[in-house]
Every structure is written in C-alpha cells, then in structure tokens.
Amino acid sequence: MQIKLTKIEENILKELKLLNKENKFVIHECYKGYPAEFTSKLVNGITETKKVKAEYARMEYCIDIKFNEIEIRLVIKSSDDLQSFKNLLSNKNNFLTNCLGCYNEEYVDLLIYKINSEKLFFSNHVNKLELDLFFQQKKLTIELSQNPKDNLLADFIKIYNGPKNLTNNKTILRIKGLELNSSKISEDDLKSLLSSVFFDIKCLRNEYFEVYDYHFLSENYKIRKSIYKQEASDKHRLVFKKLIPELIEYFKVADQINYSPFKFLCYYHILEYFLDKSAHLAIKRKIDSVLYQSDFDANSDSYIDEILQSFKDEGDRLKSDKIKIQRVLQEFLNKETILEFINNINLNNHFFKDQIFEFKNKVILAQIKTDNESQFFKSLSDRIYSIRCSVVHSNPDFGIKKGVPFVSSKKNLSILEKEIYLLEEIGKTLIIGSKIPLSNNGYSQ
Known part of the structure; x- marks a missing residue:
C-alpha cells in the first residue's frame, strides 16, 4: 500500500x-x-x-x-x-x-x-x-x-x-x-x-x-527481536512451575544490571549453583544402580569396591570447575536445541570461531565444536569458564593460567555481550530443568 x-x-x-x-x-x-x-x-x-x-x-x-x-x-x-x-x-x-x-x-x-x-x-x-x-x-x-x-x-x-x-x-x-x-x-x-x-x-x-x-546507547534490540520472533501472539497459555527462589533472584538481578561483566556473573551463578550438586547426583545414581542389582548379596565386595571407586573418581573431578560445568551442561542441555538457538540469533559466526579478548595478555575463546556431543559440551564449558576466570579475578599479578583480569574496552564488551545471550539461555534452561516437583498430581492450588 x-x-x-x-x-x-x-x-x-x-x-x-x-x-x-x-x-x-x-x-x-x-x-x-x-x-x-x-x-x-x-x-x-x-x-x-x-x-x-x-x-x-x-x-x-x-x-x-x-x-x-x-x-x-x-x-x-x-x-x-x-x-x-x-x-x-x-x-x-x-x-x-x-x-x-x-x-x-x-x-x-x-x-x-x-x-x-x-x-x-x-x-x-x-x-x-x-x-x-x-x-x-x-x-x-x-x-x-x-x-x-x-x-x-x-x-x-x-x-x-x-x-x-x-x-x-x-x-x-x-x-x-x-x-x-x-x-x-x-x-x-x-x-x-x-x-x-x-x-x-x-x-x-x-x-x-x-x-x-x-x-x-546503541540499538541492541536486533538480537532480542530474533530471539522472540516466534512469539507473534499476545495470548499465551502458561503452566505453573515451582522454581528455585535463589535462581530466580540471580536471573532477576542480571536483568537489572547494565554492566556486562557483572551481568555475566549473575547468569554464571545459576550454573554455579549446580556444580557440586551434579557430583552428588552422579554418586547417588551409581549407588542406586548397584544396590538394586539382583546379585548384590553374592558379590557385595565387588560392588562396594565399585562404589568406592566412584567416590574417588568424583573426588578427582571436583578439583576442576571446568569438568563440573561440563557435567551440568550435559545433564540439562540438549545440543541441537542450543545450536538452533545460536542460529536463530544469527551468531553462528561468533560462536563457531575463535574470539580474542584484548586484556593485559590476550585471552582466546576457542570456538564451540560441533563434531560430537563430547566435543560440543567440552568446548562450551571451556569457553564459559575462561570468561568466568577473567571476570572474577581482579589481581593483575595473577598468573595467566588463573585468569587475566577483564578490561572493559569497546571490543571486549561487544564480544562479552554476545556470550551473555547464550549464557542467559542456558540459565533459563537450568531454571526450568530444576523446577521443584508439584504435589497433587502436578497441579497447584
């Protein structure tokens, strides 16, 4: 017209x-x-x-x-x-x-x-x-x-x-x-x-x-618009979810913060909430699987050794936050869903190639690999952990391996802003995936 x-x-x-x-x-x-x-x-x-x-x-x-x-x-x-x-x-x-x-x-x-x-x-x-x-x-x-x-x-x-x-x-x-x-x-x-x-x-x-x-002051609505473009209707049917209050607070505060490094940390806290819980859950699952074996009484010594080895393995894994992060991501996330999200916000060129932070020393965020499930979750967890170390540490005399302090230049903030979109989506998935089971057959009063 x-x-x-x-x-x-x-x-x-x-x-x-x-x-x-x-x-x-x-x-x-x-x-x-x-x-x-x-x-x-x-x-x-x-x-x-x-x-x-x-x-x-x-x-x-x-x-x-x-x-x-x-x-x-x-x-x-x-x-x-x-x-x-x-x-x-x-x-x-x-x-x-x-x-x-x-x-x-x-x-x-x-x-x-x-x-x-x-x-x-x-x-x-x-x-x-x-x-x-x-x-x-x-x-x-x-x-x-x-x-x-x-x-x-x-x-x-x-x-x-x-x-x-x-x-x-x-x-x-x-x-x-x-x-x-x-x-x-x-x-x-x-x-x-x-x-x-x-x-x-x-x-x-x-x-x-x-x-x-x-x-x-810039227009950053373009990515947001692509995230929510499927929601054309003004009417939606919702399902009540009993959510973990601490996670909602982190999610809410993140939306109120304008400074990107601190916004990143708020979303990271949602992920961090599950790091040790994932180890406890893995051990519990191992014990459950062993105790219900039909030959447990006959071979109890062997099964108990297996449980003790699980404790030892989990203790070794707990020394590395990167391994904890990877396990949480694998437990809650679906690889194809995350790849679809990245594609929907038109950031394939960002996440599937190396990004370089210009700090006191350069910090390289290695590209997310998609060849298989293991590589995908490992590369994603490494990328998140690398940013976390730089944002958390402010001591300029730390060794490079411990984390180079974040520098808020225009280029660095632009990279971080795109990373935050993905971490926010991960936070949403963790909050929904960890909802508290409802009584009364799933219906609330």
Missing part, C-alpha cells in the same frame, strides 16, 4: 537524501498511527468524557548513524527535528569518541546518569552542584545540573531514539577550563578526571554518576 506523504514529510525526506549523498547514514521510513486522546472528569456525580486530541498518522524517519563505530538510532518527526539533525551533523567532529559528550572552545558537556538507587539530588539541595578543582595545572569549574535548556547535547537528546530514555531528568555535567580542543588533554585524561569527580560526589552526596557511552 502506497502512503501519501504530506508536503512537510516530502520535504524532510528530500533534505535527508541530500544530506546523505555520501551514504554516511541509513534512512528508514516508518508510518506511525496514534490513537485519539480523551480526558474525563466528574460533573454532578456523572463522568463526562471529552476528546482532547484526534487520532492521526504520520511518517517518521529513523536514521541509523555511527558514533565511534557504534550504530545509534535517531528519529526525525518534524522540521524542528530535521534542523536538530543538521546541527548534529555539522557539530559531529566535536563529539567525544568514547562517551556521549561534546565540546567547544569554552567547555565540555557530558550527559550523565545515576547508577545508585538514591534520589537524584536530594530535595533539600538546590538543583545544581558546583565544584572547583585543579587538574594538570589548570583550574576547572564543574557544574552538575538537571534539565539545562542550553547545552551542546540538546540536539542529540531531542532526536535520539535508542533503548534509553534521555529526555526525562537529563543531567548535564559541564567542565569549564579543560581545553579538550588542544593536544595537551586526551580523552584518557578526561576519563581519569571523571573517575575522581564521581567518586568524590559519591562520598559527599551518596549519589554515584556515570557518563553514557555509545555502546550503552
């Missing part, structure tokens, strides 16, 4: 195409319908409803554009938005490369957000925080304020259309006197400065802030 554009929409599209002569961004046309809006009030005991806004439809233009090689989505709805986009293009060279900030000859503006749970600026404080300090022989003035009308990021915030909400309670950190346009101050210097400033604010006000980085 051909949509007839209004004159304004035609002009916006025409200008966008002119701006994109060098194909520096991608334009998506998106026709949006909006329902009517109503208001209700009580008059003499009778509710009266009045239409305050009629239903309407319009064409919106979504723009995929790269900041520091990370794809960011913007949306153009009006001529004002188009002007903001033009301003953004003309000013793009003054944007920082590693976080959402922009600078001119006078100051640097950064968009920041609060990472702890305290209220943003306590009510007994003014809606502004001013700080003075010396940095590299320069006196800096730092202002922290909410919803400032005049800031260098206003155009970006206005048309940004990614997974984060930047318009509500936006907080701008302005640094005067830094001279970022000179060659003397680098973005690494700025990062060190912000680490110190944010730590001091936490100590003074119990509010901890962070700067938005482009990876955090």
